[in-house]
Amino acid sequence: MRTRNRNGPGLSSRGTLIVNGPDHVKQVFAGSPDTWHAGECYEIITPLVSELSMLVQDRQEHARSRKLVTPAFTSAALRSYEPMIGTLAEDEVRQWPTGRTFRVQDRMQRVTLEIILRVVFGVTDPARLTRLHALVPALTDVSPVVLMGLHRRSLRPLPPWRTWLASRREFVAVLRAQIAEHRQAGPGARSDVLSRLLKAEVDGDRLSDDELVGQLMTLVMAGYETTATAMTWLVHDLARMPDVQDRARRAASEGDTAYLDAVVKECMRIHPVLALVSRGLSEEAEIGGVRVAAGESVAASVSLAHFNPAHFPEPDRFRPERFLGDAPPPATAWFPFGGGVRRCIGAAFSLLESRLLLRRILLTFELTAPTAGPERAKARTVVTAPHRGGRVIATPRTS
Template identity: 45%
Template sequence: MALTEHEAAELTEQRFRRARPFQHLPKAKLARDQLPPGLRWPALLQSIGLLRFRHQFVPWLHRRYGDVFTVRLIPGGQALVLFTRPEHAREIFAGDPEIFQAGKGNAILGPIMGEHSLLLQDGGEHARARKLITPAFAGKVMKGYAELVTEIARDEVASWRPGEEFRSLDRMNRLTLEVILRVVFGVTDEQRLAGLRPCVNRTVEISPAVLLGWGWPRLQRFGPWKATVDNQRRLDRLMYAEIGERRDAPDLADRTDVLSRLILVRDGGDALSDVELRDQLVTLLLAGHETTATALSWALYELGRDPAQLARARQAADEGDDAWLEAVMKESMRLHPVIPMVVRQLMEPVTIGGVDLPAGATIGPSILIAHQRPDNHPEPERFRPERFLEVAEGDHRVGPPVNTWIPFGGGVRRCIGAGFSLMEGVVILREVLAAYDVTSLGRDVPKVRNITSVPRSGARIRVTSR
């Protein structure tokens, strides 16, 4: 039975109260001599540098302090220690998940994603949630998803017009949102889709300042913070309605979307609650929508700047060479990281790369630096998809060294939707390039939007018929 609007609203308010960011951070500020070197700037300025200007700020810190450095963040000058070498990433990803807790490191997302989110859970709770969700992304079900993605992508590309100029980020966001709503949610009712789309888009477009503002509940009565809270209430109301109706659907057992699969899952005989379903679905929605759209827009931008790379990708689309199109996606993610870092909060003192670190510190590999190190990726400033298909000399390994390409994180916390994201990117690139050539319009650079980075000008392109 579907929840009433009042019941849905109460669950939203409970989440806001229970999932406040910063509540798991240590109360006492860690002393400078306990940590690697870093700036003496006020925490507010360093937070602005990291959240607003990360693509300039983090490389500057790396040049100034070397491979390991500390950033102080609000509230209270909390310590974030960034590591930049692959051996550092390997140690962090292999760390005991009871000590290296990713859920607490992602707590800033709690009010939006909820305490049951795969990204917010740690220990046994995370292992349980991952076990329940993994079958929905198993290889045997990917084929059905790929067919649906192909259909959606073909319809989108068919709406384009030869000679049209547009922001590829906007078109890719529209396309990947449709994929998520239909593949993950299984929503086909146009009225429900029309209600969900703007709510999801407003959630994705949250600024870093609004994210930080969740830590001060009084802000939620004003300006952009109030607008964000109101939007969350609307989104939750629609999602709980969809969950309730789906539970009663007569064809539930025959449906293949992720929501239907999760409703049918049993954990020791118990079904997932509406709140658990809502939290996991929002996580999949937000983690799998904007990130893939951004990677696709950068891929089209880079292909549109290089006629030789465009010709090679077009050939791959014609010949069904999915390996090359996947390499294009991977190189797009390397050259233009969507997420800047992978974080863990330390519950006990540890030593990483010979550096002693205290309990309470938040640590993690810097994706920005790992993807730009020339010792990880020769000629790092060049767009070279072939680097992901090259065989290392004297080795059987294909592609860059392990832990040098980490857009999906690593270890037991590696993104559960990584395979789906790459499959989706390959299918969409194939459909675009089968119909059109692309030309980039001007130079583009990244800008920060919420925790992600996107093309500042939207990766503008012109499409022309082949």
């Protein structure tokens, strides 16, 4: 890999230019969606989300999907989901083991999946929930080799692929049944993301059932492990920082949501769960004096930008105060959710569930770490997670 300096671009041997300086990041996020394509960078996960998913689409197809899905993620929509997310957070935290070491990642995976199944898909049937809790991880916990093999027809009759494809067929059938039941219940019968997607209409255009299936698959694949991992890092970090934990607990009991949000954001700065945000170029471009050919890609490095001392003095220190006040870090310095027209559509949803979970955890437990040192970061499917599952000890609060 050829690099220039910490804030300058570098060109990898695979034809991906990695950038992290604010001007270059801005160029990536402001690039025309006609030539700077996010969808083609996710092509490998098409079997997980379907080719009708907004994640893998580009150009007009993406713009259309995005318009039709956005109404389900407005502030008003989020307010309507908040009570249900709050209840699910409470139910989860009540079940945490106490007084012994446990892996936070396992608990967070469970609750973030439960939130998507109930609040996004609107599933209430207990048998369907149980089945989906088995099916979704069976589809997502897949090695890159199996994922790549799914693109080759000749491999599909063989065991790992045949089993995976059978799970996928079942998952799609469950989603179709869920959509049919929602349609039958009629508009206004429920307050969940799927109900809003069914109602969404732009100039007479609506999502078909196939498209609904694709967008629902996308929301679960993009939304559950990412948030679970961000929350795992947060609990892991707080267990090792009693002062920050006490300050955050005070915020939780005083209803100071701004401070809790700042704690979540600061943890996402230090531990971004996705390290790179990529765009594939369909036309040649120049960025920071480097020419990138059509067919190559540019990736904004979240990890590098988040440690730039120009925006984050003493970048290794956990300081939520960076996100309070009148001058929060610019969108070209802090971008765990990407940026521009492709910025994560579930960012506010994720921040809301994180805040509600954090509040409930802090009010219920004192967190301590079983070992002095932090866990190192390790790749876990597409995310970067604590290598031992973020182990902590939760002790019920007495006061």
